Structure formats: structure tokens, C-alpha cells
Amino acid sequence: MLSPNAGPFPSPTIARYTARLFLVRTVAFLAGLVLILQTLDLLGESGRILAAPGNGEADLWRYVSLRLPQLVALFLPFSVLLATLLTFMTLNQNSEVVILKAAGLSPHQILAPFLVAGAVVAGLNFVFNETVLTTARAEFDRWKAADYRRMPPERRSGDIWVRSGDDLVRAGAASGAGEGTRLADVTVYERVNDRLIVIVEAEQAAPVPGGWRLETVRRFDVTTGQSTQLATLDLPLTATPEQFTQAVVNGRYLAFWQLIPAIRAQEAAGKPTDSLRAELHHKVAGPLSAALMPLLGAVAAFGLARSGRLFIRVVIGLALGFAYFVAENFALAMAEFGSLPPVAAAWAPFLLFLLIGEAILVRTEE
Template structure:
């Protein structure tokens, strides 16, 4: 017997409403705690208005929301199935000859559609908002003066020159460009450094075959300094004071949360062509692609623990087990993604394994526990 569109729409509508209400409640709680934390950090800084803090809390929500999506899918599906079972609606549906797969299909469809929307629409919009949040955070809370970007032309870095740190370098800031970066060791190739004073006036340019980041300074090899008046001189021992460390430089790159799903492939390619390791971004990219399958697995898990008659006294235990399983999947996924980012396992399998394993296990469990 084929399930009708009216019944399918009814099930899909109930599940969608429950999911949106639960997601809104979770985001509200997270926003409250994030805002309190931002207010604490803003209290240690100067000239950070309350309106800006509230705005930063809202801008950060998409980052947290995408982490909460699997839990919202799982818990809302558990509540929907439990609600329909408690009211005997699903029992009537099954007595009418419909299988468990037929009345689960609308819920599965909503979950998969939500995963596709998160990947193709919610993630790009959220990336813009999170990028704005990080920009405000670096400006008002972290007071970060160094900026790093990677393009097809290579690495670009802007840093201030510490006042009084050296007599051979003028005070102000520099913009450093390198065509290639050799990992590990952070050896820059074909380096150019532009020097500016505090009023943005160009002072001089330094060209070098290579440069390396040492403890507290950049060390240039075979450097040639071009003065503003046209004079040049060679400096075999040229150094540039810096407060950056290798960890600071790596952490300054665009985080995965600020990169749109549609822009990730080209950015990954640019990083790899420049010489950087893009494993963390690859894991993030594949993880976004796996979201629809993971959301479907969450619905199957919810069905296992919720499709029980009200008289079954083991329902509470199964429900608790479902919550535990949801958090177990989250930690397993985070662990595998960390392994993929560190190149311990291939990024593809680091991202896809949790969703694929959970979906297959959920499929087998529903088939064994239900007679549909």
C-alpha cells in the first residue's frame, strides 16, 4: 500500500516544527552563554560597546548551530516518533498496512533535505557571518595586528615592527610576500618585504631568495634592500623582528568555519599549490558533503529508540541509550576528523566513516527490530 501525500505531509510538518523549535531553544541557550562570555572578555578590553557584544553573539550562532544540527535532527526525531506513538497515531498507521519505512520516509526526506540545505545554503551564509565575527573579535577583543592571507600568487603577511626592537629597521609595519612555502620548517621562497612607516608612507623594499621564521625574527638569505631614493645594497645578515610564532601563523589562516562550501575546493587547491597542508580543510569539506547521510542516520537511530508502544517499560532505557549514542557519534566523529586533519588517516574516510557506519548500523537495526 502506498502512503498518501496528506499523511506524508502531516508527518513531515510535525517533524519540521519540532526540529525548528528544538533548534531555536538550543541556539537561545547557547547565545545566552556566549554573550556572557563575550561580555567577560569585553570587560578586559577598552571601548567595546554592549551593542557590539550582542551583535558578535548573533554572528557566532551559525558556527554553533551547524554543530548542533545533528543533535537537533536526532532529538526532534526521537520526540516526534515518541509523540506519535504515545497518541497511538503510528499504531493506527501501521494497523492500516503501512510499513515502518513508509511512515519514516517523510521524516528521512526532511532530514536529508536539511543536510543538503546546510551544505549548500546555510554553510555559505554562516561562513560570511562567522568571518565577520572573527574580524570583530580580532579587532576589539584580541587586538590582533598581524594579518595573513593565501592567494594564487602566494603568501601575504602584514605585521607591525616592534618599537625599539632593532636599529636597522624603521618603525611601522611591513607587508611580506612569498611565492612558495616549504613545509615543515616554514622556509619561504622568493620573498619580498615592503616597509611602511606609521603614516603609511613607503620606505624601502627587501628582496631575498628565501626566509625562515626563527625565535623572534625572520631570517633572510641573500637579501637586497632597495631604498626609496633608488639606492640598493646587499645584506647577507638581514633580519626582521617579529612577535609571531609558527603556531601563530598557522592559526591565523582562514578557519574552516569561515570558508563557504562552494569556495573550499579552490582555496584548498591554492593552499596546496603554495605549499601548505590543507588536510583540515579537506576533512571539513568532506564532512559537509556527508551531512545528509549523517542526518538520515540520526533519524534511523531515533526510530530504533522511539518506536515502542507506551506499555513497554524499556522505552525510557532505550531513549537514554539513544541520547548516549548521539553523543558517542559526535565524539567519534570529532576524533576521526582530528586524525584526518593530522594525516593519520585519509581525510575522505575521516569525514565519511561516521556517517556511513552509523547509517548502515541504523539500517540493520531497524530491519531487525521492526516487522516493516
């Protein structure tokens, strides 16, 4: 008979046995889901891919190579949840949980190998996301936006909008940096109390002390309807060169260690960074969901299988897992609109469901 264990873990044999069951099922669920969904996805998009001029079989494989990392990242947490429920359900049905508890193990000790294995999966998920997923996602989105056509090297151009006090400034292109910044195809919308009064168009603009110097200018007075042509015009705009030259950052396309300096550069340019900070924290909190799923699925492990309530327990565990993903996406969406602080948006769902899972486990243990 097994002896009681006062430590946080069961014996090494039991820990290896339960962790192996959990990990093997996680890999099996992930492989099955990704294989089926990748096949269906490729069948749905193959027509569009091959319709692009010059595309062939190699482009289909390129689509798979870019889409596969996204499917893995998307369904890994679901695979962990399903593997947790299946493993606990199997242990419960075979009365192995009853045997472990009779040997003196607490629910926390039974769950410990699952939590450690989930933490390992979370670590691997973080490394995968930051080294493979970010690059694949950026290239895939750009390729899909071009309808899977051959693309030239990426460059920045077109419609750079900056706010200068009440005024709005649009630049068709920006080059250089600092005092050497040059804007092309510039339009300034001068406003007073949110009412448009003057539209200034210029071929070029450069920063000068106290504002910007516009060249080859056309000034249109909205109130009088008069248009004036000027060679140059100095406008006291508060917009800085960095606001034009600092590209818009998509946190989903940058690794964790790349996003930190990008956020600092955005702050130096006076641009909002709340959504980027939420994405930065989510890069850590998101993969940790793999370590949280065993705790949420533990409801299926305890309670007598012959009581007829095992199925209900599995459904409850499944509902808790999916509720977490809904709450996570909702919080990130709220951060996008500025309704939640970045740290709260990324970590509140994780901490909330951590407490819920722990409360259920303590209740079970009592």
C-alpha cells in the same frame, strides 16, 4: 481503515502530518537551545567586550550577530535528534505507530517522511553554513583574537615558514607573485641530517634561476662560531615563490565553492592539503547528519509503549546520535594528523551509522 501502501511513502496526509510534527519540534528545540545558550554566552563575554576601548551596546549586538550563526550550526543536528526522539515517542505512546503498522505500513514507510524532511533540513543547513556561517566565523575569530578591540583591515604578515629540502626558511613578510616575489626579514636554517650547521639572515630575498638571491646578508657558521657579512648571497633553495605568497588556508572560513580552488592553489605551492580536503568533504557530510538522525532515532518508534521499555529505547536512540557526533569529530581529528584519508575521515562515520541505523530498522521490521 487505511489501505496498505506498496510505495516507499505512506499516504500524503500521513506524510504531511508526521513531517510537520518533526519539523515543528526541530525548530522549537533549535530556538530554545540557541536562545538559552546565546544568553549565557553573552553574559559570560559581555565584560570582555565592554572592557575594550570604545566598545558599547552596538558591539554587544555585533557579538550576537556573529555568534548566533555558530550556535545554530552547532546545535541544529542535536535539535533534529531530539525532535526525532520526541516525535517518535509521542507517536508510540498514542499508539499511532501501532495503527500505521496495522494499516499495512512498514517501518521504512513510516520513517520515509522523516528522512525527506531531514534531507530538506540538511540542504538548508548546507546553504546556511556556506553563505552565512563561514563569513561570521572568520570575522568572529579575528575579533575575539584581538580581545574585541577595533581592528584595522586584515593583511598578511609575519612568520612564513617554508621547508626547502632539509633546510628551513622563515620570512617576516612576502609580497608580489612569481618572479616578482620579494621576501623581507629572511632567515635560512641550513641543516645536514637534521643538524643545524649555518644560519643565514638577510634583509631581503628574491628568486633567481636555481634558487634565491639574498641581500644584506649575515652568515653565521654554527660549527666554527664565525660570522660573515655579505652584500648578496645566492642560495640553491628549492622553495618556490608560491610557497611564500600562498596564504595559509583555513577551510572553516571558506565556502565550499571557494575552498576547491584554494586547495588547488595549495597543491601548486607544494603544501599539504589532506586536512583541507577532509574539511571540503565534511561540508557536505556534516549537514547530512540531519537526514541521518531520524534513522538513528527510529529505535524509539517501534516496540510497545506499555512494555516499559520505551524510555530505554529513547536512551538508545540518544546514545546512537551522540556516538555519531563523537565519531565524526574523532575522524576529523585523525585526518588533521594524517592518520586517515580525507574522504574516509569525512564519510566513514556517516556510512557506519547509516548501516547501524538501517540494521536496527530491518531488525525491527523483521
